[in-house]
Amino acid sequence: MVSRLLLPTERRAIIGLAGLYASRMLGLFMVLPVLALYAEGLAGATPLLVGLALGGYGLTQALLQIPFGLLSDRIGRKVVISFGLLLFLLGSVVAAQADSIGGVIAGRCLQGSGAVAAAIMALVADQTREQVRTAAMATIGLSIGVAFAVAMVLGPLLASSFGLAGVFWFSAGLAALGLVVLWQLVPKAPKRVSRHRDVVLDRRQLKAMLGRSDLLRLDFSIFALHLVLMAIFVAVPFRLLEAGIAVEHHGSVYLAIMALAFVGMVPLVIVAEKKRRMKTVFLVAVASMAVCLMVLGFVSTWWALAALLLGFFTAFNLLEATLPSMISKLAPAGAKGTAMGVYSTSQFLGAFLGGVLGGTLAQHFGNDAVFYGCSLVALVWLVAIWGMPTPRHLASEVVALDEGTHGDALDTLMERFAEVAGVEDVLVVPEDRVVYLKVDRQRLDSDALARIARTRHDHKGA
Template identity: 75%
Template sequence: MTARLLTTERRAITGLAGLYATRMLGLFMVLPVLALYANDLSGATPLLVGVALGGYGLTQAVLQIPFGLLSDRVGRKAVIAGGLLLFMLGSVIAAEADTIYQIILGRCLQGSGAVAGAIMALLADQTREEVRTAAMATIGLSIGVAFAIAMVIGPLVAAHFGLTSVFWLTAVLALVSLLVLWKLVPAAPRLVRHRDVGLDRDQLRSTLSSASLLRLDFSIFSLHLILTAAFVAVPFRLVDVGIQASHQGWFYLAVMGLAFVCMVPLVIIAEKKRRMKATFVGAVAGMTLILLALGEFGHQRWTLLGLLWAFFVVFNLLEATLPSMISKLAPAGAKGTAMGVYSTSQFLGAFLGGVLGGALSSHFGYDAVFLGAALLGAVWLAVIWKMPAPRHLSSEIVALDDHPDALDTLMARFAEVAGVEDVMVVPDERVAYLKVDRQRLDTDALARVAGTRDDSSGA
């Protein structure tokens, strides 16, 4: 089921993907530079620097679901604009800071502009069901690109203009995002709840009771805890092996580029060859060993560079495959709820990663940061070891405008279609949420049940 994008859909996808990526760029640019440049701030300690690194995650975790629910009531664009203003205010406060406490305040305010859910809901408002999955994938790709760019731009800007300039740049990016929201993103033609992107309170309990989904929530929590903790120590390790702050941006450019190239075949193996669990478990085991090696052996230049390249290969692999696994495991119609819990876990991990990384480096040195992260990796590996392999199911959303069948009859007819494994029909949204095995899916039968193809057509 494919369809060409309408002009309004193309504008919405382009504008919202750019807006999302720009916001994440501003949050991530600080990651590789704050620890290096915080010594000039009054009151700075390794612990407080770690809190500043991860502080955005705490407010993001607390507020992202309330902001998403608020957007259902007062409108998407109003909530997104308010969140961007908070993000810009936090950036300005951090740019003007001369104490570590002001940086922490600014970072927390940056995170309080938690508009990810509202952006995804607005994208769902703006797109038809048959193109929505591709639209969501575009947003996901934009986040990965933003992370890679931030790892390069942050060190380069800080090296030439100082830490303050990084925060001023994020404030400018927030202003640009407001202009994009105002001028490029069309007004939403409708305002409805979407179970594929938003939280459904009725499904929250079942989502939280799913052992497989909880394992994935713990996985993204651990991954971002490890990432944030590592950047308490990595910039100093690079300096120790002769890569000064002014050159670290070029180092990240080379490493991230090579890591991305090497990650792509692994994603293909996981998805196309249906080796998702083996790839997942192998990646977590690899991450644990890499962290252990960074703590024990990462004191020579080429050893450190090789280990950091391997770290980013595994990080990018996990960052790409974990959302896919959530999508495969979430019941029909519960993807939005599952992703809401998943994202909250991610941001909590970022916050605790900063705190724990700062505490370990303060009391035991930088080696302890990597060794502590390796210990978490071992726990993570134990948590997922007996996880059942996810079935390779895809989400399908089918429009049901003015469908003549009763709800129970319609659900039964969808369930009879070959390749349809789970179904939820939502009359209020006039859609059916399906989980399908694309290798077995009878697309002609599905189209007939949905009412988009008549039996007399000869199909």
């Protein structure tokens, strides 16, 4: 039986790359709760340009993440990641030294141009076996969630002590530290690079993924979620001030809200996954977000504001956790990487347009209009997903092939896997020597699956 325990090199790779991914996201998110407040000291600042500065990184991320991922296949993962970190560092320095809103926008766009998310995920796949890859990717996902929560707290603390420039200098330091981690902690990448269709985008599958209405609904969902997130941070910091909460205490407020939101999210994730109520929880979360955003437009007391922000971030954290899970369930065998590539691009476009929308509404109609506009987006989102079919609870499995498996043996192998109870979809990729499976774990005959794998290895040894 193949061990699912992490090897020392796998552990080093996962810890290093999860930290690298999280620190990069931390640098991008720290400015969200503070930029609108501190922009008054920047020449030429308007609400629209502040919104553009908040979301500008999303445009360059969306445009460059797929090209960077494909480039990493050609010239090496670490080289591309290093270049991306240098761009992120440069963007942080440009923003830190800026005395105008235009300089901050340029810096944020440069930060986003270091679009190495796909290359990092591909390197994680290069460094891990199929048996532990799901756990490795889950670790990356968890690190992103933690980074967002920490950013909401750390950004206000740094800004209150060192100003907006201090936030960007800290981001530059994170990028420099990331380069050290990449080259000193993360093991050397293997010479043979596989496609890892469960992780990275395959251009040949792109058209098929864009033609799937179920996946497009989820792409629109992450687009709308990050649009709303970016838009409200044009107005939320001012709403906290209006409620009598001083700037230096904003970090404490976000700390309490994010901690409680995480606690509130956990039982809902359990209901969605374990009780198989994914669609119901999904709809309730979007509807709750729409209501919270609408009421945020006219509340004035600090306790009402805190309660509504808690409701919003509980729904936000829940959706951030469950949307990738739904993509994984719906994507065909061997196509999860492509589906996630489209999903991530949608997320970054949402962040960019959210900044533009929030800034436009605040500039022309006031901060209240930001919340009303975002509530309308959430209602449109709710209508778009209302008729979606309930996602089947399928999981992905990857089985390694022997080097000598080819020809008729592949066809026979595919048939044998397809006959196993609980296996719903099979894709054999001979050039990468792997089989991608979609399985229903409640019905899966694990013993039969193990026997097929054991028979292949026994046959090779005979």
